[in-house]
Amino acid sequence: MATDVGGSRTQAGRATWGSKIAFILAAAGSAVGLGNIWGFPTVAGQNGGAAFLLVYLGGVAFIGAPVMLAELILGRRTLRNPVGAFKALAPRSAWVMVGGLGVLTGVVILSFYTVIAGWTLAYILKTITGTFGAGADTAAIFADVAGNPVAAIGWHLAFMIITIAVVFGGVRDGIERWTKVLMPLLAVLLVLLAIRAVTLPGAGAGLEFYFKPDFSKVTGGVVLAAIGQAFFSLSLGMGAMITYGSYVSKKDDLVSSAAWVTAFDTSIAILAGLIIFPTLFYAGLEPGVGGAGMVFVVLTSLFGSIPPEPYGGVIFGTGFFLLLAIAALTSSVSLLEVTVAWLTDERKVPRHRAAIMLGGLAFLIAVPSALANGAVGWLSSLPVVGLDFLTFLFTIFGQYALVIGALFISLFVGWVWGISAAGEEVRVNDGKFPLGRTWAFLIRFVCPVAIVLILGQLIYSLIG
Ligand code: PFF
Numbered sequence: 001m002a003t004d005v006g007g008s009r010t011q012a013g014r015a016t017w018g019s020k021i022a023f024i025l026a027a028a029g030s031a032v033g034l035g036n037i038w039g040f041p042t043v044a045g046q047n048g049g050a051a052f053l054l055v056y057l058g059g060v061a062f063i064g065a066p067v068m069l070a071e072l073i074l075g076r077r078t079l080r081n082p083v084g085a086f087k088a089l090a091p092r093s094a095w096v097m098v099g100g101l102g103v104l105t106g107v108v109i110l111s112f113y114t115v116i117a118g119w120t121l122a123y124i125l126k127t128i129t130g131t132f133g134a135g136a137d138t139a140a141i142f143a144d145v146a147g148n149p150v151a152a153i154g155w156h157l158a159f160m161i162i163t164i165a166v167v168f169g170g171v172r173d174g175i176e177r178w179t180k181v182l183m184p185l186l187a188v189l190l191v192l193l194a195i196r197a198v199t200l201p202g203a204g205a206g207l208e209f210y211f212k213p214d215f216s217k218v219t220g221g222v223v224l225a226a227i228g229q230a231f232f233s234l235s236l237g238m239g240a241m242i243t244y245g246s247y248v249s250k251k252d253d254l255v256s257s258a259a260w261v262t263a264f265d266t267s268i269a270i271l272a273g274l275i276i277f278p279t280l281f282y283a284g285l286e287p288g289v290g291g292a293g294m295v296f297v298v299l300t301s302l303f304g305s306i307p308p309e310p311y312g313g314v315i316f317g318t319g320f321f322l323l324l325a326i327a328a329l330t331s332s333v334s335l336l337e338v339t340v341a342w343l344t345d346e347r348k349v350p351r352h353r354a355a356i357m358l359g360g361l362a363f364l365i366a367v368p369s370a371l372a373n374g375a376v377g378w379l380s381s382l383p384v385v386g387l388d389f390l391t392f393l394f395t396i397f398g399q400y401a402l403v404i405g406a407l408f409i410s411l412f413v414g415w416v417w418g419i420s421a422a423g424e425e426v427r428v429n430d431g432k433f434p435l436g437r438t439w440a441f442l443i444r445f446v447c448p449v450a451i452v453l454i455l456g457q458l459i460y461s462l463i464g
Contacts, residue, residue: 015172072245074089081345114362122151243341251429403455415444
C-alpha cells in the first residue's frame, strides 16, 4: 500500500508507467488531440498566421511548460489524483476545490470532446467509401451526421465505449499499451499528409501565410488567444498532468519529461498547420474559416480534386480522419482517467466500475452537445449567449475553467506549498533541476500575472 510521508508517498501499490518513454508517449497522447489538429490551425488562421505562431511558441515556453512541470511535480509528489494531491499537501483547506474543479472539468470536456470525436469516426467511414467525390455537397453531408440525432448520439456512444475500453485496461495494459502504438502511427500519418499538402499546387501562399510574420497583426488579443490555446493543447489546468505525473516512477527525470511532452505537442500543432494552410490556399479559401466548418465541410470539399485523382482524396481524407480520431482517443482517455483516478483513489471504487460510471455520466451530459449542431434548434443557438451548446460548454470548461485551474496551480506551487518542496521532488533520486531558478521565477510571477490578464480578456470579450 502507498503510505503518507508528509505528502510524499512510497510508490509501492501505485501503478507506474513501464518506462520514461512510455510516460512521455502517454502524456503527449493526452496533449495531442483535436486541440492541435483542428484548434491550433483555427486559432492561428484567425489571428494572423505566422505572427501568431511566434507568440504561441513564446506562450508555450514561458507559461505552458512551467505549469506542465508544476502539475507533474504535484502528481509525482503525492501519487494521487488532483483532489487527493491537494488534500495531501494542504489538508483541510479550500485548495481541494482546485482538484474538484479539475475533476468536474474533466467530465464536462470529455462529454463534448467525444461528440466531435464521434463525427471523426463517421467521417473515416464516409471518406473510405468515396462519399467525397467531385461535386459532393459537403455541407449537406455534415448536416446528415452532426444534425441527425441518431447518428450524432450513436457515433458519440461508439467513441465513448472505445475510450472506456482503453481506460478499463489501466495504466500499463490500457493507456500505455495503446498510446505506444497509436502515437507513432499518428506521427507517420501527419508527416505523410503534410508532404501531400505542401506539394499541392499553390501551397506556397499557404506556407507564406504560416511562416512569414506580419508583426502589425500582433495585438493583446492575439497574445491571449495564443496562451489560452496553449493551455488546452497541453492538457493543463485540470490536473490531467497531475494524474499522469502520479504514475511516473521516482527514478524518472521530471524536467526533461516535461520538456519532451511540451515539444512533442507543439511540433504536432505546427505540423497540423502545414496540412491545413497549404490545403486551404490550394482551394483559394480564407485561412480564417476555422472550426467544424473548416474540417468537416471545407477540407472534405477538396477531397474530390486532390491529385492523383480519383484516389488522392480518398487516401488523404481517410488518413486525415483516422489521424483526428487517434489523436482524440488518446486525449479522451486521459480525460476519463483523471476522473477514474479520483474515484478509485478517494472512494476506493474499482477501476472497471469507475470507468463505466464516469464514462456513462459523461455520455449523458453530452447528449445536449450531440444535439447542438442542427438536431435541436434552440441547442444549436442558445438564447442570450447565441452560441451552440457545445461551443458554450467549450468556452466555460475548455477555456475559463482551465485558465482558472492553471492560475491556482501556479499560485499553490509558487507561493503556498512552495518552490523548495517542489525542487526536492524534482531532485529525488539525484534528479537534476536545470533552470530551476528560471522555473521558480516563471511559476511565481510570470504565469499568475499572464493568466490574470487572460482571464480579464476572456471576461471582457464575453461582456464586450
Ligand atoms: N489537449 C487536448 C487537445 O489538445 O485536444 C485536450 C485536453 C485533453 C484538454 C486533456 C485537457 C485535458 F486534460
